[in-house]
Structure formats: structure tokens, C-alpha cells
Amino acid sequence: MNITNSIPVSTTASRTIEVTPDVTVAHFNADMPAVFGTPFMVFVMEMAASKAIEEYLPEGWLSVGVRVDVRHLAATPIGFTVTATARVTTVDERTVTFAVEAHDGVEKIGTGTHVRAPIERVRFDRSMQEKQAQAPAGV
Numbered sequence: 001m002n003i004t005n006s007i008p009v010s011t012t013a014s015r016t017i018e019v020t021p022d023v024t025v026a027h028f029n030a031d032m033p034a035v036f037g038t039p040f041m042v043f044v045m046e047m048a049a050s051k052a053i054e055e056y057l058p059e060g061w062l063s064v065g066v067r068v069d070v071r072h073l074a075a076t077p078i079g080f081t082v083t084a085t086a087r088v089t090t091v092d093e094r095t096v097t098f099a100v101e102a103h104d105g106v107e108k109i110g111t112g113t114h115v116r117a118p119i120e121r122v123r124f125d126r127s128m129q130e131k132q133a134q135a136p137a138g139v
Helices: 038-054 121-133
Strands: 012-018 061-072 081-091 096-103 108-120
Touching: 012 038, 038 061, 038 081, 038 096, 038 108, 061 121, 081 108, 108 121
Parallel strands: none
Antiparallel strands: 012 081, 061 108, 081 096, 096 108
């Protein structure tokens, strides 16, 4: 069953995040400026992509990120709201590729591509339980 057949190219969605001190680089490294961190920009891009295709997936399915290629173009200070938008560009039998970008209300701060793979949650959880059973002592 190829569940990606139901996902239309050009489908879009957006997600937003407020830039608070806990999503800045300075929160993790006091020597760095208090600006929106790249990992959080990537996260909100991924969440926009996930949202774009969730309604096209069968019940019990979700999507996971498998590739990210983005550029962080500009810094964003605390207090701004960042909006990430994801647009489906290609769909194949196993993955969905998105054009992603982020904007802070003043300028585009990020751009790139993101790839997600639809998965059946029950199968994924079972494989994680099997992997957990193989964990080294103390994990």
C-alpha cells in the first residue's frame, strides 16, 4: 500500500513560535547572543511539514523527519514571532519532500528543504521497544 499517493503536491501548512529566552542560543551557551537558535527554527519547520500532510495519512500513521537541509539567514531577537511554512514539492513511494522557510515578521530568516517519511505508529513503537531491549546497561 502506497499511502503517499493521497498527498497532493503544493499542500502547505504553517506553524509559529514565539522567541522566548529558552529558545535562544544564549540559553544553552551564555557566551552567545540571545537570538533564536537554529535547532528551534528547524523544529518549527518540521512541525509545519508534519502538519501539512497529517490529514492525508491513514489513522494510526504519522510522519517522521528523515532529512533537513536549511540555511539560517538572519538573527531574530527575543519577543518576535517566527512563522515557518512548509510546501510539498515532491512525493514518492516512501517520502515527502518540502520547501521550507521561516519569517520573523521583518525578514525571511531561513530557507531550505525537509524530507519526511510516513510511518505506521504501531510498527514504529514495536521497533523502538525491540531496540530498547538491546540497550546497554544503565540506559
